[in-house]
Amino acid sequence: MPTMSALNVSVWRGAADGRFETFEVPHSTNQTVLDVVTYIQRLLDSTLSYRFACRVGMCGSCAMTVNGRPRWTCRTHVTKVAPDLRLEIAPLKNLPVIKDLTVDMSDFFTKWQRAKGRFAPTKTRSDPVEKIIPDSQARQAADAGIECINCAVCYAACDVVTWNPDYLGPAALNRAWTLQNDTRDGDQRQRLRAVAGDAGCHACHTHQSCQEHCPKNLNPTASIAGLKAAAFRAALTGKL
Amino acid sequence: MSGTWAYIAQRTSAMIMAPLVILHLVVIVYAVRSGLTAEAILGRTQGSLFWGLAYGLFVLAAAVHAATGVRVVISEVTRWRGRSLNLAVSAFGLVLLVLGGRAVAAVVL
Ligand code: SF4
Ligand code: SF4
Ligand code: FES
Numbered sequence: 001m002p003t004m005s006a007l008n009v010s011v012w013r014g015a016a017d018g019r020f021e022t023f024e025v026p027h028s029t030n031q032t033v034l035d036v037v038t039y040i041q042r043l044l045d046s047t048l049s050y051r052f053a054c055r056v057g058m059c060g061s062c063a064m065t066v067n068g069r070p071r072w073t074c075r076t077h078v079t080k081v082a083p084d085l086r087l088e089i090a091p092l093k094n095l096p097v098i099k100d101l102t103v104d105m106s107d108f109f110t111k112w113q114r115a116k117g118r119f120a121p122t123k124t125r126s127d128p129v130e131k132i133i134p135d136s137q138a139r140q141a142a143d144a145g146i147e148c149i150n151c152a153v154c155y156a157a158c159d160v161v162t163w164n165p166d167y168l169g170p171a172a173l174n175r176a177w178t179l180q181n182d183t184r185d186g187d188q189r190q191r192l193r194a195v196a197g198d199a200g201c202h203a204c205h206t207h208q209s210c211q212e213h214c215p216k217n218l219n220p221t222a223s224i225a226g227l228k229a230a231a232f233r234a235a236l237t238g239k240l
Numbered sequence: 241m242s243g244t245w246a247y248i249a250q251r252t253s254a255m256i257m258a259p260l261v262i263l264h265l266v267v268i269v270y271a272v273r274s275g276l277t278a279e280a281i282l283g284r285t286q287g288s289l290f291w292g293l294a295y296g297l298f299v300l301a302a303a304v305h306a307a308t309g310v311r312v313v314i315s316e317v318t319r320w321r322g323r324s325l326n327l328a329v330s331a332f333g334l335v336l337l338v339l340g341g342r343a344v345a346a347v348v349l
Contacts, residue, residue, distance in 0.1 A: 163316040231244050235244045
């Protein structure tokens with residue numbers, strides 16, 4: 001790849017009380033933000049900590065704050081986000097920084113569990129396979145949110161998570177909504193209980209920052225609206 | 241769970257208030273444009289079941305809506321949550337209800 005010019009890259013170093021450190025990295029065509037971070041770690045400072053695995057937008061481990069916005073770095077092209085060749089790369093917001101670009105994801109995943117974001121089977125392997133009608137309303141609602149890669153970009157983009165650290169957040173609630181629409185799942189009443197309330201769907205302001213930033217173009221806001229309506233109905237009919 | 245009921249109260253009160261706000265604005269514009277005196281206004285409202293119900297409902301919805309709204313704002317801006325906050329905002333809603341109720345009584349009774 002021909003080198004065209006140099007990028008000016010500020011990278012967060014240390015934990016929450018850290019600071020930005022500047023590096024100069026050669027710019028090349030089709031370079032991703034993850035390529036830039038990897039270049040720094042391999043050739044300029046091997047003590048830089050960051051995460052990645054698949055490099056193709058599947059594993060959800062490479063999210064960082066790039067020029068102020070949360071993004072998946074392996075599929076973010078430098079030219080798209082830094083036309084002036086200046087990059088500021090920081091850890092994701094709303095999660096405690098461990099070191100440099102790595103954050104502690106425990107809260108994020110614990111909240112998936114709190115939201116009962118786990119399939120509860122109702123059948124065993126000896127039962128016949130359940131027929132799923134692909135164009136049923138429920139299946140389409142589930143399909144619309146199913147491609148989440150757990151990258152926490154939406155979680156970092158959500159102001160309500162910042163204001164209320166107990167808030168389950170867009171990803172966990174989106175996951176809960178896909179399961180509420182899965183006809184094979186047997187835990188829907190308990191799950192609706194788990195996601196209703198002040199730390200759950202009712203805390204959402206519907207300002208759609210999650211949807212705007214989700215690299216998979218999912219719409220957690222719509223899923224949360226579905227949960228709000230379901231909780232509303234369940235409460236009025238005494239089923240919550 | 242209490243969060244779900246607070247949410248239901250806030251949304252329902254908003255739905256009730258929306259048409260009543262419009263009615264209230266129409267009443268103001270009508271009264272000002274036709275130059276009604278205070279006596280003429282009271283003449284229309286006193287003893288009127290319609291105005292008593294309309295403004296009574298408005299005051300009730302506004303009190304519920306303000307209390308549930310303040311509850312959300314406080315819980316997001318501060319760390320104050322739970323029972324004590326619920327009690328405090330209920331008291332606030334009650335004050336609004338009493339003040340508004342007195343105003344409605346003054347023009348209707
Ligand atoms: S729409 Fe709701 S979940 Fe999404 S960013 Fe806004 S408050 Fe957070
Ligand atoms: S909903 Fe989108 S942004 Fe949020 S974790 Fe899933 S893939 Fe990432
Ligand atoms: S490295 Fe797997 S999504 Fe970016």
